[in-house]
Amino acid sequence: xxxxxxxxxxxxxxxxxxxxxxxxxxxxxxxxxxxxxxxxxxxxxxxxxxxxxxxxxxxxxxxxxxxxxxxxxxxxxxxxxxxxxxxxxxxxxxxxxxxxxxxxxxxxxxxxxxxxxxxxxxxxxxxxxxxxxxxxxxxxxxxxxxxxxxxxxxxxxxxxxxxxxxxxxxxxxxxxxxxxxxxxxxxxxxxxxxxxxxxxxxxxxxxxxxxxxxxxxxxxxxxxxxxxxxxxxxxxxxxxxxxxxxxxxxxxxxxxxxxxxxxxxxxxxxxxxxxxxxxxxxxxxxxxxxxxxxxxxxxxxxxxxxxxxxxxxxxxxxxxxxxxxxxxxxxxxxxxxxxxxxxxxxxxxxxxxxxxxxxxxxxxxxxxxxxxxxxxxxxxxxxxxxxxxxxxxxxxxxxxxxxxxxxxxxxxxxxxxxxxxxxxxxxxxxxxxxxxxxxxxxxxxxxxxxxxxxxxxxxxxxxxxxxxxxxxxxxxxxxxxxxx
Amino acid sequence: xxxxxxxxxxxxxxxxxxxxxxxxxxxxxxxxxxxxxxxxxxxxxxxxxxxxxxxxxxxxxxxxxxxxxxxxxxxxxxxxxxxxxxxxxxxxxxxxxxxxxxxxxxxxxxxxxxxxxxxxxxxxxxxxxxxxxxxxxxxxxxxxxxxxxxxxxxxxxxxxxxxxxxxxxxxxxxxxxxxxxxxxxxxxxxxxxxxxxxxxxxxxxxxxxxxxxxxxxxxxxxxxxxxxxxxxxxxxxxxxxxxxxxxxxxxxxxxxxxxxxxxxxxxxxxxxxxxxxxxxxxxxxxxxxxxxxxxxxxxxxxxxxxxxxxxxxxxxxxxxxxxxxxxxxxxxxxxxxxxxxxxxxxxxxxxxxxxxxxxxxx
Numbered sequence: 001x002x003x004x005x006x007x008x009x010x011x012x013x014x015x016x017x018x019x020x021x022x023x024x025x026x027x028x029x030x031x032x033x034x035x036x037x038x039x040x041x042x043x044x045x046x047x048x049x050x051x052x053x054x055x056x057x058x059x060x061x062x063x064x065x066x067x068x069x070x071x072x073x074x075x076x077x078x079x080x081x082x083x084x085x086x087x088x089x090x091x092x093x094x095x096x097x098x099x100x101x102x103x104x105x106x107x108x109x110x111x112x113x114x115x116x117x118x119x120x121x122x123x124x125x126x127x128x129x130x131x132x133x134x135x136x137x138x139x140x141x142x143x144x145x146x147x148x149x150x151x152x153x154x155x156x157x158x159x160x161x162x163x164x165x166x167x168x169x170x171x172x173x174x175x176x177x178x179x180x181x182x183x184x185x186x187x188x189x190x191x192x193x194x195x196x197x198x199x200x201x202x203x204x205x206x207x208x209x210x211x212x213x214x215x216x217x218x219x220x221x222x223x224x225x226x227x228x229x230x231x232x233x234x235x236x237x238x239x240x241x242x243x244x245x246x247x248x249x250x251x252x253x254x255x256x257x258x259x260x261x262x263x264x265x266x267x268x269x270x271x272x273x274x275x276x277x278x279x280x281x282x283x284x285x286x287x288x289x290x291x292x293x294x295x296x297x298x299x300x301x302x303x304x305x306x307x308x309x310x311x312x313x314x315x316x317x318x319x320x321x322x323x324x325x326x327x328x329x330x331x332x333x334x335x336x337x338x339x340x341x342x343x344x345x346x347x348x349x350x351x352x353x354x355x356x357x358x359x360x361x362x363x364x365x366x367x368x369x370x371x372x373x374x375x376x377x378x379x380x381x382x383x384x385x386x387x388x389x390x391x392x393x394x395x396x397x398x399x400x401x402x403x404x405x406x407x408x409x410x411x412x413x414x415x416x417x418x419x420x421x422x423x424x425x426x427x428x429x430x431x432x433x434x435x436x437x438x439x440x441x442x443x444x445x446x447x448x449x450x451x452x453x454x455x456x457x458x459x460x461x462x463x464x465x466x467x468x469x470x471x472x473x474x475x476x477x478x479x480x481x482x483x484x
Numbered sequence: 485x486x487x488x489x490x491x492x493x494x495x496x497x498x499x500x501x502x503x504x505x506x507x508x509x510x511x512x513x514x515x516x517x518x519x520x521x522x523x524x525x526x527x528x529x530x531x532x533x534x535x536x537x538x539x540x541x542x543x544x545x546x547x548x549x550x551x552x553x554x555x556x557x558x559x560x561x562x563x564x565x566x567x568x569x570x571x572x573x574x575x576x577x578x579x580x581x582x583x584x585x586x587x588x589x590x591x592x593x594x595x596x597x598x599x600x601x602x603x604x605x606x607x608x609x610x611x612x613x614x615x616x617x618x619x620x621x622x623x624x625x626x627x628x629x630x631x632x633x634x635x636x637x638x639x640x641x642x643x644x645x646x647x648x649x650x651x652x653x654x655x656x657x658x659x660x661x662x663x664x665x666x667x668x669x670x671x672x673x674x675x676x677x678x679x680x681x682x683x684x685x686x687x688x689x690x691x692x693x694x695x696x697x698x699x700x701x702x703x704x705x706x707x708x709x710x711x712x713x714x715x716x717x718x719x720x721x722x723x724x725x726x727x728x729x730x731x732x733x734x735x736x737x738x739x740x741x742x743x744x745x746x747x748x749x750x751x752x753x754x755x756x757x758x759x760x761x762x763x764x765x766x767x768x769x770x771x772x773x774x775x776x777x778x779x780x781x782x783x784x785x786x787x788x789x790x791x792x793x794x795x796x797x798x799x800x801x802x803x804x805x806x807x808x809x810x811x812x813x814x815x816x817x818x819x820x821x822x823x824x825x826x827x828x829x830x831x832x833x834x835x836x837x838x839x840x841x842x843x844x845x846x
Contacts, residue, residue, distance in 0.1 A: 026792050232615060236623040238630075265608060268615030275616060301601065308605050309612050 017043065018057040025062055030071065037063065037077035041084045048088035055085060055092060060099045067104045072113045079108060079119035083126050090130035097127065097134060102141040109146040114155045121150055121158065125165030132172035139169065139176060144183045151188050160200045163189065167207035174214035181211060181221055190225035198239035205234060205245035213252040219260060223253060228264070232272040243276055244284045251291035258298035265302060270295060270309045277314055286327055289318060293334030300341035307348045312338060316354040319361075329371040332358055336378025343387045350391035355379065359399060379403060387414050389421055396433045405445050408434065412448040415455045422455055431456065432464045646676045647683035 021043075024036035040059065044051040054060070060082075067078045082101055086093040096102075101123075108120035124143055128135040138144075147169075150162040166185055170177040185207075192204045212222040227249075234246040250269055254261045264270065270292070277288040292311050296303040306312075312335070319331040335358070339349035349355070361367050362375040383406045386392060395407040411430070415422050425431055434452055439445040453461050462468060592598065654660030654674065662671035728734075751757065767773075777783055811821075 023796070023798055026796050028792065229615065232619060233622050236619045236626075238626070266611065268608075268611040270608075271612030271616050272619060275619065301604075304601075304605060305608050308609050 018053050018059070022057060022059055022062075025059065025066075030074065033066075033070070034073045034077050037074060037081055041077060041080035043084075044081060045084035045087075048092070051085045051088050051092055054081070055095045060085070060096060060101065064099055064101045064104050067101075068107060072111065072116050075108055075111065075113075075116045076119045079105065079116070079123045083119070083123035086123060087126040087129075090134065093127045093130050093134050097137050102127070102137060102143070106141050106143050106146060109143065109150065114153060114158050117150055117153070118155070118158045118161055121147065121161045121165050125161060125168050128165065129168040132176065135169045135172050135176050139179050144169065144179055144185075148183045148185045148188065151185070151192070156195075156197050156200060159192065159195075160197075160203050163192070163200065163203035163207050167203060167210050170207065171210040171213075174218065177211045177214050177218055181218060186211065186221060186225045190222075190227050190230075193227060193230055193234060198237060198242050201234060201237065201242045202239065202245050205231075205242065205249050209245060209249035209252045212249065216256045216260075219253045219256050222249075223260065223263065228267040228269065232267070232269060235272045235276040240280065240284050243280060244287060247273060247276060247284075247287035247291060251287045251294060254291050255294040258302065261295045261298050261302050265295065265305045270306055270311065274309055274311050274314050277318065282322070282324070283327070285318060285322070286330055289315065289327065289330045289334050293330065293337045296334065297337040300345065303338050303341050303345050306338055307345065312349055312352050312354070316352045316357065319354060320357055325368040325371045328361060329368070329374045332361065332371065332375040332378045336374070336381045339378070340381035340385060343385050346382050346386035347388040347391075349382055350386050350388045353391070355382065355391055356394055359395065359403070362403075363398075363400065376403075380406060383407060383410060386410060389414060389424070393428060393430055396430055401445075404437065405448070408437070408445060408448040408452070412451040415452055426456070426460065426464075431460070435461070435465045642676065643680055644683075646673065646680045650677060650680065650682035653677045 018040075021036050021040055024032055025040075027033055027036070040054060044054045063078045063081055067075055070078075082096055082105065086096045105120045105124055108116055109124075111117055111120075124138055124147075128138045144166075147162050147166055151159055151166070153159065153162075166180055166189070170180040189204050189208055192200060195201060195204075208222055208227070212219040231246055231249060234242055237243055237246075250264060250273060254264050254269075273288045273291055277285050277292075280288075292306055292315065296306045296311075315331050315335050315338075319328055319335065322328055322331070335349055335354055339346045358375045358379050362372055362379060367375070380403070383392070383395075383403070387410065389411070392407055392410055395403065399407060411425070411434070415425060431452075434449055437445070437449060439449055652660050652662065652673075654663040654670075659665055660674065660677075662674035662677070813821075
């Protein structure tokens, strides 16, 4: 029997092995039962076909029945089998629920041995992970208060797995999250943020963010548990995923209302997140970038707060450095949200030279659809408010016509009022470029060009218009010299 | 009568004479008539014109006076309106001034208080700096702790290693491998080996049972009353003056071991212990752990749990139960048994054909 379990990582001729193992589960000797259960668990764990074979072989009712009676080793092994079967797909998990395993698992949650509790919680967590109906079934079996009790146990492994199970339950819908909150989970989860174990912190932060993401009330409840500023210390943790989950939590809180974002800004969260973004790479950064975007999107005061926390240079570094398109798209979106409010904001974004980068991303054929759309919107939003002419000038040269329209529009708004800018415009060759633009008569672009031309005396406009040298030469040709 | 006839004869002549005399005037009559008519018409015309002129003057005067009256009335109205407009303009201008001031104040104080916003941003950036510092400190602290923990772990590992290899320590005669005579000073390992306690294999600690044996007790266990002395008294001690007994007798009596009676030697719960022992011996021999109930009504409510061998779908194992030569007439194709062609052994001929059916399970 023991040799049978040892090399079971190789899938063993499908259902033949099930019929071999099934009678062993009913053996007199308890050790054989436990080992057979363990073997079944490992088989089911490996492959979902084998898990289906376990379900079809009617082994589950027997397991569930004996789960209630046997000693703790058998219980652990049986819970392991249930977990291994339930983790592959929602149908298998539904099969487990249908044979009444949830009630027995919940009874196991009240067992004294922490190993049994851990195995049962793990199985429950995997079942609840798939969809909202299964989570609802888990909640209806009365698992949530027991999970909250498990979180308070001293064993770290049990705490971890209970936090992960609560996270899986509450992620599907607001009602489920409300059930978890009603069981008093938030206070305990908030206390455990200070625990030094990093895997536990990952799960706790993930659970809190799943609760907070559904509605404003839930987010406010999470905030009332006094997680700020303790959560900010998690942003400096060594473990990457702790940082990511902490950023996710802050993002889920910030995205609901301006007041919550204000709270985060007042607690210094923005600076901490910006530092965190600076110290990570890749997908870990994504929630932090999105958090900055959400905060800046609410109001211009918050966007200004993001700017003075030195968020814009960091975001432009992300935009240029990151290889992945979806992270670039998120950075472009965040920059657009920051720069779209007032000319001050647009200027703050423009001085960091991000606009050419955004333009390049929009024009490049390699960028994904999403990235192109987002960078275009960001450019449009920023350009509509940008009065910082040195940043706009490069756009005259490389921009496509739909963006050029906005650029020229901005010039036409600024130039009539600023004489120094007019001079600079002429000397830098911008006026020349504007003359070269072809526009349909009657279009908006033509009007803008017209209004720019009205800012200058006619000779200069004619001088810079294309083909002026040719007309001058023609005049030379046709001139009758004064013969004295 | 003659005159009448004369007159009548002259009638026509008179008539014609009358006519001819008047006719002379006729030639001028029309002229004169025309002249008279002209004069009269001219005179009448003058008269009427004068009258019309008079009327015209009167109408003008009346109209003049009426229009001036109307104009003055209108003028009064205009003056009133102009005065009113002037006042309203003044009020409007004053109201604009007030509203201007108020709106500026309101926007600056309540909607967008520039200075407050500046303060706020400054406060935010200060908080940010403070948080950044605090987080830096926190990260540094964590690093230091981790480094310390690592160092400690290293130390412990090295110490453990030194304890295991304690035999490599150098002695007076033989310098050890870490203490080569050609070195200026011994290797740090040598010093570590010197400091450390040698590792011995730990024996499994047997939990000492609390001995309730009466013989190990002294009559009075207080240390103050009878301190058990490990050091024997000196041999040549001067005898204390006074009616003292011999010291050896005293000590013998003091430390005389307890000789309890049989009744006292047995533990007080010996009956219970004996019962436990009996129970343990019986438990070893027990087949069924459930208590025996004399009547069926005691276990009326308990659910019957069939044994595994009967309740499983799989039939009983045939190994050991079915004999090789057991016959199952139900499985035979035809009703008869094989015919024995050759005579069988004596032993086998008796098989299945015993005299009595006692002992056979049907």
